[in-house]
Amino acid sequence: MASVPSLAASVQQRVADALSAALPEAGAADPLLRRSDRADFQANGMLALAKKLKGNPRELAAKVVDAIGQDGLLQEIEVSGPGFLNITIADRAITETLAARAADDRLGVPLKENPGVTVIDYAQPNVAKEMHVGHLRSAVIGDALRHMLDFTGEKTVGRHHIGDWGTQFGMLIQYLIENPGELAPAADVDGEQAMSNLNRVYKASRAVFDSDEAFKERARKRVVALQSGDKETLDLWQRFVDESKVYFYSVFEKLDMEIRDDEIVGESAYNDMMAETARLLEESGVAVRSEGALVVFFDEIRGKDDQPVPLIVQKADGGFGYAASDLSAIRNRVFDLNATTLLYVVDVRQSLHFRMVFETARRAGWLKDGVTAHNMGYGTVLGADGKPFKTREGETVRLEDLLDEAVERATAVVREKGEPIGLTDQEIAENGAQVGIGAVKYADLSTSPSRDYKFDLDQMVSLNGDTSVYLQYAYARIRSIFRKAGDARPAAHPELALAPAERALGLHLDQFGETVIEAAGSYEPHKVAAYLYGLASLFTTFYDQCPVLKAEGGPEQVANRLFLCELTARTLHQGMALLGIRTPERL
Numbered sequence: 001m002a003s004v005p006s007l008a009a010s011v012q013q014r015v016a017d018a019l020s021a022a023l024p025e026a027g028a029a030d031p032l033l034r035r036s037d038r039a040d041f042q043a044n045g046m047l048a049l050a051k052k053l054k055g056n057p058r059e060l061a062a063k064v065v066d067a068i069g070q071d072g073l074l075q076e077i078e079v080s081g082p083g084f085l086n087i088t089i090a091d092r093a094i095t096e097t098l099a100a101r102a103a104d105d106r107l108g109v110p111l112k113e114n115p116g117v118t119v120i121d122y123a124q125p126n127v128a129k130e131m132h133v134g135h136l137r138s139a140v141i142g143d144a145l146r147h148m149l150d151f152t153g154e155k156t157v158g159r160h161h162i163g164d165w166g167t168q169f170g171m172l173i174q175y176l177i178e179n180p181g182e183l184a185p186a187a188d189v190d191g192e193q194a195m196s197n198l199n200r201v202y203k204a205s206r207a208v209f210d211s212d213e214a215f216k217e218r219a220r221k222r223v224v225a226l227q228s229g230d231k232e233t234l235d236l237w238q239r240f241v242d243e244s245k246v247y248f249y250s251v252f253e254k255l256d257m258e259i260r261d262d263e264i265v266g267e268s269a270y271n272d273m274m275a276e277t278a279r280l281l282e283e284s285g286v287a288v289r290s291e292g293a294l295v296v297f298f299d300e301i302r303g304k305d306d307q308p309v310p311l312i313v314q315k316a317d318g319g320f321g322y323a324a325s326d327l328s329a330i331r332n333r334v335f336d337l338n339a340t341t342l343l344y345v346v347d348v349r350q351s352l353h354f355r356m357v358f359e360t361a362r363r364a365g366w367l368k369d370g371v372t373a374h375n376m377g378y379g380t381v382l383g384a385d386g387k388p389f390k391t392r393e394g395e396t397v398r399l400e401d402l403l404d405e406a407v408e409r410a411t412a413v414v415r416e417k418g419e420p421i422g423l424t425d426q427e428i429a430e431n432g433a434q435v436g437i438g439a440v441k442y443a444d445l446s447t448s449p450s451r452d453y454k455f456d457l458d459q460m461v462s463l464n465g466d467t468s469v470y471l472q473y474a475y476a477r478i479r480s481i482f483r484k485a486g487d488a489r490p491a492a493h494p495e496l497a498l499a500p501a502e503r504a505l506g507l508h509l510d511q512f513g514e515t516v517i518e519a520a521g522s523y524e525p526h527k528v529a530a531y532l533y534g535l536a537s538l539f540t541t542f543y544d545q546c547p548v549l550k551a552e553g554g555p556e557q558v559a560n561r562l563f564l565c566e567l568t569a570r571t572l573h574q575g576m577a578l579l580g581i582r583t584p585e586r587l
């Protein structure tokens with residue numbers, strides 16, 4: 001593994017060095033380098049600096065040019081406008097840098113020097129309930145962040161904090177006791193049957209619960225039995241959990257997402273810690289008794305009528321809820337899993353809950369220095385009409401129906417294009433699934449997570465515009481070039497001059513690592529998506545302007561262009577994999 005500094009980073013360093021040589025009193029000043037249309041890069045830093053030191057920016061810029069000296073990296077550097085530097089990289093340096101990337105499995109992207117442990121809480125549906133589009137977002141964003149963090153060398157531990165505890169289980173279990181046989185054993189059902197069984201039991205038990213006072217009372221007693229660990233009750237509870245997991249796994253599989261059983265650690269897993277969590281908070285004075293409940297108050301967090309909103313650690317009846325399990329989970333994650341970062345991919349509507357939980361943990365000393373907690377609250381999924389996503393009848397849309405429809409539409413697109421190039425039915429079906437699921441993931445990931453996003457299948461599977469299908473086609477097109485290449489092989493030829501479209505593609509390829517590291521650091525998968533879209537667009541231009549197999553410059557140029565094609569394909573493939581999206585070979 002050899003990490004390759006990017007051209008942008010090398011130029012930045014060179015200009016910064018020249019700047020401090022030309023102007024020692026400037027110290028370590030930032031040359032403010034950015035990509036430019038006029039040259040490859042523009043450095044603007046001289047303007048602010050000259051202003052600060054009351055000098056002339058053009059003169060300062062000229063001094064920097066003198067100090068920079070010439071070597072193979074720069075082809076041209078000139079002062080322009082009020083005191084910018086326009087910088088053009090040598091063609092040879094571009095090709096050589098790309099060749100160094102190509103020689104490395106990781107495309108020359110460095111690993112973090114001091115990786116930490118990030119515990120990432122994502123994909124957390126609720127037992128005995130249907131998954132909805134909100135759960136989809138957490139799963140898709142969480143999975144992508146995890147791939148991105150892993151790629152930078154961070155150690156990640158997944159936690160699927162499923163909703164597997166709470167008073168509703170009293171009702172469900174009591175119903176099952178009185179109506180045995182309503183839930184087929186988990187081993188005998190598939191995901192769809194599991195969910196439809198659970199739905200039936202849920203609805204039926206709810207109906208009795210709402211209409212029959214005596215049942216309601218029995219259900220309440222059942223909650224107590226569950227909490228006190230009664231064996232029969234726990235066994236039945238486990239059946240609901242197991243049945244739900246069959247369903248969850250079927251959805252995750254459809255989503256082409258790997259979920260590990262040992263990382264499904266739901267609310268109930270912290271039961272044994274709850275009492276201690278409460279005791280520690282009470283003893284340290286972080287939590288106080290109020291009307292029998294154990295609560296934490298915050299000056300800065302107020303609700304209606306300016307009343308303080310407390311976090312309830314323990315209810316007056318002694319029961320523990322959502323907050324207590326999250327607080328216990330923090331203790332487990334920090335002290336047992338040695339997390340340095342706690343990342344929660346949870347709907348933005350829970351951000352107040354997390355603010356209070358984090359603040360409580362901080363006061364208790366569980367979130368100590370060197371441990372950061374972050375809720376990546378994501379926005380709501382909207383329908384194509386811009387309103388919260390519902391069926392025409394106003395019901396929440398079943399996640400599986402949605403995924404099935406995406407795959408169906410994608411398969412139609414794939415079939416239309418694929419039949420003429422001789423794809424078999426099996427290939428069409430496989431590719432249709434990869435394109436359909438990719439489309440759903442990409443639409444989500446290409447929007448900034450904090451924003452709401454529109455679930456619009458027509459737009460998602462469109463071949464034009466910022467869609468995963470467009471990226472997948474760019475990849476497949478490159479693969480098809482290689483199938484037609486005959487004996488020609490990719491090889492870098494640094495001695496060749498590059499066409500403008502080759503330079504633009506090459507400079508963008510060189511930015512992959514920096515983009516991923518930045519996006520992983522700020523938890524912004526949409527920056528990777530935007531990068532990949534830019535890459536596919538630049539490739540399209542290159543492909544239009546620069547014949548590859550029929551390059552006019554002879555076999556060396558064919559080889560060099562194939563080399564650019566190959567590095568583009570590898571970068572697309574790696575980048576899409578970070579987003580959890582596949583790249584079919586033939587489309």
Ligand code: ARG
Nearest residue numbers: 121124125126161162163346
């Ligand atoms: N199961 C919860 C829900 O569906 C999300 C859990 C989020 N994670 C957590 N640690 N609270 O709303």
